[in-house]
Structures are given as structure tokens and as C-alpha cells.
Amino acid sequence: MNAMPHTPTVREPRRDAQRNRAYILDAARQAFLNEGVEVSMDAIAKKAGVGAGTLYRHFPNKDALLAALLDLHHATLDEQRTMIEAEERNSGQALERWIDALGDWMLAYHGLPEPLRAACKVESALTPTCLDVIATTETFLQAAQNDGFARSTLQGRDIYLGALAIAWASGITTADQRIRTVLRDMLKDGWSAHGANSGY
Amino acid sequence: MNAMPHTPTVREPRRDAQRNRAYILDAARQAFLNEGVEVSMDAIAKKAGVGAGTLYRHFPNKDALLAALLDLHHATLDEQRTMIEAEERNSGQALERWIDALGDWMLAYHGLPEPLRAACKVESALTPTCLDVIATTETFLQAAQNDGFARSTLQGRDIYLGALAIAWASGITTADQRIRTVLRDMLKDGWSAHGANSGY
DNA sequence: CCAAATACGGAGAGCATCTCCGTTATTCAA
DNA sequence: TTGAATAACGGAGATGCTCTCCGTATTTGG
Numbered sequence: 042m043n044a045m046p047h048t049p050t051v052r053e054p055r056r057d058a059q060r061n062r063a064y065i066l067d068a069a070r071q072a073f074l075n076e077g078v079e080v081s082m083d084a085i086a087k088k089a090g091v092g093a094g095t096l097y098r099h100f101p102n103k104d105a106l107l108a109a110l111l112d113l114h115h116a117t118l119d120e121q122r123t124m125i126e127a128e129e130r131n132s133g134q135a136l137e138r139w140i141d142a143l144g145d146w147m148l149a150y151h152g153l154p155e156p157l158r159a160a161c162k163v164e165s166a167l168t169p170t171c172l173d174v175i176a177t178t179e180t181f182l183q184a185a186q187n188d189g190f191a192r193s194t195l196q197g198r199d200i201y202l203g204a205l206a207i208a209w210a211s212g213i214t215t216a217d218q219r220i221r222t223v224l225r226d227m228l229k230d231g232w233s234a235h236g237a238n239s240g241y
Numbered sequence: 242m243n244a245m246p247h248t249p250t251v252r253e254p255r256r257d258a259q260r261n262r263a264y265i266l267d268a269a270r271q272a273f274l275n276e277g278v279e280v281s282m283d284a285i286a287k288k289a290g291v292g293a294g295t296l297y298r299h300f301p302n303k304d305a306l307l308a309a310l311l312d313l314h315h316a317t318l319d320e321q322r323t324m325i326e327a328e329e330r331n332s333g334q335a336l337e338r339w340i341d342a343l344g345d346w347m348l349a350y351h352g353l354p355e356p357l358r359a360a361c362k363v364e365s366a367l368t369p370t371c372l373d374v375i376a377t378t379e380t381f382l383q384a385a386q387n388d389g390f391a392r393s394t395l396q397g398r399d400i401y402l403g404a405l406a407i408a409w410a411s412g413i414t415t416a417d418q419r420i421r422t423v424l425r426d427m428l429k430d431g432w433s434a435h436g437a438n439s440g441y
Numbered sequence: 442c443c444a445a446a447t448a449c450g451g452a453g454a455g456c457a458t459c460t461c462c463g464t465t466a467t468t469c470a471a
Numbered sequence: 472t473t474g475a476a477t478a479a480c481g482g483a484g485a486t487g488c489t490c491t492c493c494g495t496a497t498t499t500g501g
Binding site: 255440 | 448450
């Protein structure tokens with residue numbers, strides 16, 4: 042049974058399915074960009090011109106939709122990683138730049154930190170992406186640690202959560218960049234090994 | 242018109258109203274403690290043995306209910322403030338202890354950081370409490386700044402948001418205290434003026 | 442004890458997520 | 472080209488949440 046030469050059991054998705062998937066991704070990207078991740082799935086379906094059932098068949102929940110979109114952003118993030126690795130000779134500054142890139146990625150859409158945090162708590166469609174980003178953070182961190190630029194007690198996940206926390210807190214305002222800068226600097230002087238912990 | 246001698250227009254709330262208010266507060270406290278702030282208002286009403294209408298008449302929304310409960314916790318926080326001020330001669334350590342107390346307060350219930358952050362964004366029933374806490378933070382911070390223990394560019398609100406951010410991130414796990422400690426230490430080496438910013 | 446004032450409670454409006462299934466579009470072998 | 476077989480569509484509706492409205496019940500003060 043099933044003695045087909047090639048294309049064993051998999052088939053291309055139907056045309057209308059491919060079209061709709063593209064429509065949905067596009068509508069979702071715009072919606073998340075304009076309204077933030079709290080926008081309703083129904084609104085996305087309507088914007089995409091499909092029924093709710095179609096939306097949910099393609100993406101079983103909002104996290105899955107976000108994950109699909111973030112994977113696109115993830116490509117950009119990976120480019121940045123490559124650029125940093127190529128350009129930056131100082132591992133401390135490389136880590137600093139990576140954390141900045143991380144912050145931008147986490148704020149790609151309003152409210153994104155919340156689902157990212159949830160993905161750390163319980164398995165979700167976003168979990169693989171998160172783990173990947175954490176792994177990269179770990180790499181940068183270890184390099185910085187080896188060169189004495191970062192505290193040796195930290196783990197990649199700690200840095201990731203710290204960056205996530207300040208991204209979340211920065212979300213209280215859209216226009217004012219000050220709070221984000223300030224918090225980022227606070228985080229930096231946490232990981233920067235410079236004069237830390239000379240102790241009371 | 243209205244020529245009454247004393248108790249001009251105000252009257253004690255009716256007995257049943259007082260009773261119900263107490264029931265609601267008690268039920269809410271337990272519910273928030275056991276299930277976190279995401280617990281539904283209906284569940285609280287049911288637990289309190291009152292109808293939804295009664296619940297909402299006493300507290301127009303969940304933030305108002307939280308604010309009423311937090312004001313109780315706020316008394317404890319104020320005690321700690323007094324204790325710290327009495328016991329701690331070093332303003333840097335005083336700030337550190339205050340931030341710890343702040344962290345406990347922010348984690349009084351699961352998920353509390355979220356409404357606290359929202360109260361920074363837009364006016365809510367929680368806003369006055371938040372402003373009060375921020376003002377106290379400002380006081381501790383300024384003392385520490387005067388003694389050179391904290392970076393002079395920071396404001397009380399920055400510290401508050403930093404503490405809130407790490408409280409939020411700590412919520413990914415209940416049991417494991419490590420992440421909270423680590424993040425708190427990162428925050429500390431942000432505000433501690435020690436060897437920060439010797440610069441690349 | 443009665444009338445006025447106050448508070449109660451739950452049905453239901455409005456909005457969200459997500460499912461179910463009768464209908465429709467697409468594919469592919471004949 | 473055609474006509475099953477397959478795959479996908481779409482929207483009504485189940486469920487759960489916040490919050491309102493208003494007919495009913497309780498409390499209060501004279």
C-alpha cells in the first residue's frame with residue numbers, strides 16, 4: 042500500500058488555504074502593529090476577510106499567530122546577531138548591543154512581553170522561539186563572562202528575563218523613550234562587571 | 242434649605258451594606274491569594290455570597306477592589322518604612338531594604354504587577370496608592386543620592402518601575418526564589434553607585 | 442408602624458475565545 | 472472534461488468574562 046514514487050503522503054496546501062494564510066498573516070501584522078497584541082482574533086479575521094473558523098484552523102490561538110510573525114522578525118534578529126559578532130571585538134559591548142536588539146525585538150508589538158513571559162511559564166507556540174533567543178543570549182553572555190565583562194553568576198535566561206522585564210515596564214508609554222533608556226542602563230550596570238559588588 | 246444641626250448630609254451606610262462590604266473584602270482577599278488577581282469577579286461575588294450587582298455597587302471594578310485590599314497592605318508597608326528609617330543609618334542600605342519591601346508588596350497577590358503597571362499608564366483606583374509608594378521611594382532615593390549611594394540621574398519612579406518590572410518577571414514561577422534574587426541583585430547594581438559607569 | 446431611602450440580586454447586554462458542522466471550493470484520476 | 476474524494480470555508484453558537492439595569496426587599500427615622 043502507498044507505493045507512490047515521490048511526494049509520499051504530503052501534499053501542497055490548497056490554493057485558497059495558502060491565500061488565506063497569507064491574508065491572515067498580513068492582517069495580523071498590521072493589527073498587532075496598530076493596536077497591539079491585545080487586538081481581538083475576530084478583528085483580525087474580519088480584517089483578513091475570512092471567517093473565525095478559518096483563522097483558527099490556520100492558527101489555533103493567538104500565540105501561534107504571534108509565533109509565526111515573530112519568526113519573521115527572528116530572521117532580522119539573527120542578522121543583527123551576525124552583524125554584532127562580525128563587528129564587535131569587545132564581548133562586553135557585543136552583549137550590550139545584543140540586549141538592545143533583544144529589547145527592540147520584544148517591543149515589535151505593543152504588549153508582546155506578556156505572551157513572551159507566559160511562554161516561559163508554560164509551553165506555548167512561542168516557547169521554541171524564546172528558547173532559541175535565550176540560547177543566543179547565553180552565547181553572548183558566556184563570551185562576556187570569559188572576558189570578565191559580565192558577572193559570572195548570571196545565566197542567559199536571567200539576562201533574557203531582565204530584558205523582558207524592562208521591555209514590559211517600558212510599555213507604560215509609547216512616546217517617552219526616557220524610561221526605556223533609564224531601565225536599560227539599570228540593567229546594564231547589573232550585568233556589567235565593572236565596579237559591581239565592591240560591597241558595603 | 243437643609244438646615245440640619247449636625248451630620249449634615251452624610252449617613253452611616255446601612256447595616257446590610259456594611260456586612261456585605263466586609264464579606265466581599267474577605268472573599269476577595271482569599272480569592273486573590275489563592276487564585277491570583279485574574280480570578281473572576283463573579284467568582285468573588287459567589288464566594289462572598291452576594292449578587293454581581295452588589296459586588297459592583299461596592300466596588301465599580303476589580304481595580305477598586307484591589308485598591309481597597311492594597312490599602313490594608315499599605316499600612317504594613319508604611320510600618321516597614323518606619324522601621325527602616327528608625328533602624329538603618331546607612332541611606333544606601335535603607336533604600337535597598339525599601340526596595341525589598343516594595344517587592345514583597347508588589348507580589349502580595351499573583352499577577353498584581355499588571356494592574357499596578359496599568360495604573361501608571363492611565364488613571365485608575367490604584368493610582369493614588371501607587372503615587373504614594375512612589376513618593377516614599379523618592380524620599381529614600383534622595384537620601385541615598387545625597388550620600389553618594391545611588392546614581393543621581395535616577396528618579397523615584399524609575400526605581401519603582403524597576404522593582405515592578407522584576408516583580409512581574411519573578412511571577413513566572415512560584416516556588417523558585419532564585420530568579421527573584423538574581424533580578425533584584427541586577428537592579429541593585431543599577432542603583433548602587435559603587436563602581437558603575439567607569440566607562441568603556 | 443409606615444413611608445422614604447437605600448441596598449439587593451440576578452437576568453442579560455456586550456465582547457472575547459474557540460468549536461462544530463453544513464456548505465463550498467479544489468484537486469486529480471479516469 | 473468531469474465528478475467523486477478531499478480539503479477548506481464561514482459563521483452560528485457554546486462558554487466565560489465584565490458590568491448594567493431595574494423590579495424587589497430591607498433598613499431607617501420620624
